[in-house]
Amino acid sequence: MKQKPNVVAGVLTPLWLLFTLIPVYVVVIGSIATAQSFRKGGPLSWPEDLTAGNYGNIITGEFPLYMATTMGIALMTVGLNLLLSLPATYAVVRGKSQATRRVFRIILLGLAIPSQTVLIPLFWIIRSLGLYDSVWAIVLPQAAFGIPMTVLIVSSGMRSIVNELYDAMIVDGATVTQRFLRLALPLSKSPIATVSIFHFLGAWNSFLFPLIFTHSKEMTVMTVGLYKFIGAYDVDYPSLFAAVLLSAFPLLLMYIFARRWLLAGLMGMSGR
Amino acid sequence: MSKLVTRLTSARRQAKAGRGRQAALGPSVMWAIPAVVIYALFALAPILVVVAISFTSWDGVRPAKFVGLENWINLPHIAFLGSSVKIMLVLLVGSILVQLPIGLLLGVWAAGPQRNRAVLCTFFFLPLVLSGVAISIVWRQIMDANFGIPGQFAAIFGGNGNVLGSMEGAIATLLAIGAWGSAPFFGLVFQGAAKGIPQTLYDAAAIDGAGRFRQFFMVTLPQLRATIVMALIFMVVGGLTGFETIMIVTEGGPARKTLTTPLLMYYSAFRDYHLGEGAVIAVLLILAAGGIAVLFAKYSGFDKMESDLEGL
The missing domain is CATH 4.10.810 (Virus Scaffolding Protein; Chain A)
Structure with missing residues (x-):
């Protein structure tokens, strides 16, 4: 037609x-x-x-340090989130007890908590635990807030693994852990990749947690570095623009070479 | 030799199958405990702690002092609270009116078969690689009275280029930023959903003589209903709790005319160091955002998510 x-x-x-x-x-x-x-x-x-001097200014300044800190924090956030969420997802999907069902329900509840509204109590919790101005002040809350998303997305992928495969492994005498490592995880690669990108983007671009929970130069992340820029009395806009472009550089590369994955990760949907 | 191996493996298999019967029970709840503990500590506990902090006077450094209901009784006297709710709602409704149609058109268009689609989409979704902070900083510069685009136009055509100096200009700028930076995100979501609409529906509509517009309103929109509801939840919750962009671009100005409630919460807590007062505002925002999310979810059937997944 x-x-x-x-x-x-x-x-x-x-x-x-x-x-x-x-x-x-x-x-x-x-x-x-x-x-x-x-x-x-x-x-x-x-x-x-x-x-090209604006880029020179930024590269020779403190900005590369901020980028390295951001990269470290983002990778730690994704790693910790997966380390916590994947076993939990496995329990939710394969667990037979009432308790695991309850866990799923409680964790999904978290999707409705907007992180900006709990900045004040989180600030108290982080100070009380002595984590203020440490990597963990950013990584722990970020990883925690990401748990519901990971469980939700990976569980839908893990559920599509047919029972026969588990049964075959049970016949072969595989333990619960072996079934997790050799069956559930490898067959959930795609949703795991998607949520990893999703959480990496979130951590790479996160601003308020680092702004409020840290203050030292060593803990300054890229977004906070950009924000400090505009606080200056006389803003050097061309250098600021160079910094903005450099801050998005890893994502721009991904946008050019792996757009499908980046966009799928952005939406938190399983890209297959 | 090979016979021996076969026999050995089958024997091992039988031995293991005995153990396997116990293992067949599946993972216990212990597997979820680390996640639940961290999640409870950093995502659930704050909701209780914020209520506790609202009963204290706390400057963020010295130990909090219990003051009972003082902050709550003082609620009506918090400066700019009333006006902040008003401007928050104005921006919320404005953002929906701007971003929902743009996102829909963008998504439905991007799901179509046009030849230039792939190239144009590359540009349309480009803002998504920038962080909210980067977007806000760029737009703050672009709208700068002296060194921004309005300033450049003012130099050519006369007049003053101080767009951010008026409330209308500031609101328009914030809405434009949403259109530039957030609408493509919803476009992406709608694109995914629109691609899933079966072509047969359009063919049937075409046979019935429906043109492009009627097809959009009679097929596309109804088919996207669930996605539209989801986008609305995103926008409403974001509007009730987000403040990064406003904090960077207008700083609540001019003269606190774009000071929204979440920004007021942030300023009370982390600029004026009245964390007790900030906690009161935070409780109200959590109730509003949570309540609306639950209402939407109930109304749209999103709470049945679990049972939907169960069938898979």
């Missing part, structure tokens, strides 16, 4: 493209303009002088 050309889409898509690209243009072009020509020409004009 051949359809008439879609006039509405023909008009709206170019407009939306323009709207999407203007900020992108400002950031990319601004990041290679000299501070002076950016101020003189304004954000939309093509700058008189181009320079």
Whole structure:
């Protein structure tokens, strides 16, 4: 069935493209303009002088340290989250007792708790546990808040493993742990990858937990580093733009080379 | 030799099968205990702790002092609380009116068969690689009165470029940021859902003489109902609890005119160091956001999620 050309889409898509690209243009072009020509020409004009110096400023400054801290914290968050959630998911899916069902229900409840509203009590808990300004002040709450999402997504994948496979392993004398390591985990690779990306993105971009639960330079993550930038009296916008682009660099790479996975992870849906 | 191996393995298998009968019971609840403990400590306990903190006077450093109902009695006198609820609701409704249609159109379009779709989608979903902080910082610069786009236009056409200096301008900017940074996310969600609508429904509608518009309203929208409800929950809960963007772009200004309730909570607690007062506001926000999420879930059948999965 051949359809008439879609006039509405023909008009709206170019407009939306323009709207999407203007900020992108400002950031990319601004990041290679000299501070002076950016101020003189304004954000939309093509700058008189181009320079790579803004990137030089950022790379030789503290920003690489912030990026390394962020990377470490993000990887630890994902790792801890999986370490806690995957056995729990296995118990929820394969467990026969009432208790495991109750666990699933309680954990799903957590999907309804918005993390911003519990900043104050978390601050108290973290201070009381002596975790303030440590890696754990960010990693533990982030990993904890991610548990419901991991359990929800991985459990739907793990449930689709047929009983016969478990039975075959039981006949072979495999223990509960062996069935987890050799059957349940390998066959849930895809949803596990998806939630890992989801939590990595969340941790990489997280802002309020690090802002409130840490304060030292060593614990400064990339988003907080960007935020400190605009606190300065005289903001060097071209360098700020260079920092913004560098902060998104790992995700941009993923966007170019593994877009399906990144977008699936972004939505927290199992990409297969 | 091979016979011996076979016999040995079968013997081992039989021996193990005896043990296996016990193992066949499946994992005990112990497997979930570490997750439950960490989850309870950092995600569930805060809900009780926030209530406790609301009965104290605490500056965040020295030990909290119990003050009974003082913070709660003082609730009506918290400065800007009333106006913060109003502006929060304005921004919430505005965001839905802007982001839901854009997200829907974007998603349904992106699910279609157009030839230029893949290339355009690459650009349309590009904002999703930036963090909320990066997006907010970029837009703050873009709307800057002196060095932003309004400033550049003011230099050419005259007038003042201080868009963020007026309440209307600040609200419009915040809505535009949502359209730029968040609407593509919903577009992505709707794209996934729209791809799942069976083509036969459209074919049937076409045979009945329905054009593109009627197909959109009679087939696409009803089929996306569950996804729309989910997106609405996201938007409403986000609007009731999120404050990163406002904190960075307008800082609640001009003159506290975009100071929303969650931002007020943050400022009371972590700028003015009245964590007791902040906790009172936090309790109200948790009740509002949680209540709405539960209502939506009940109404839309999302709470039956578990039984849906059970069938798989």
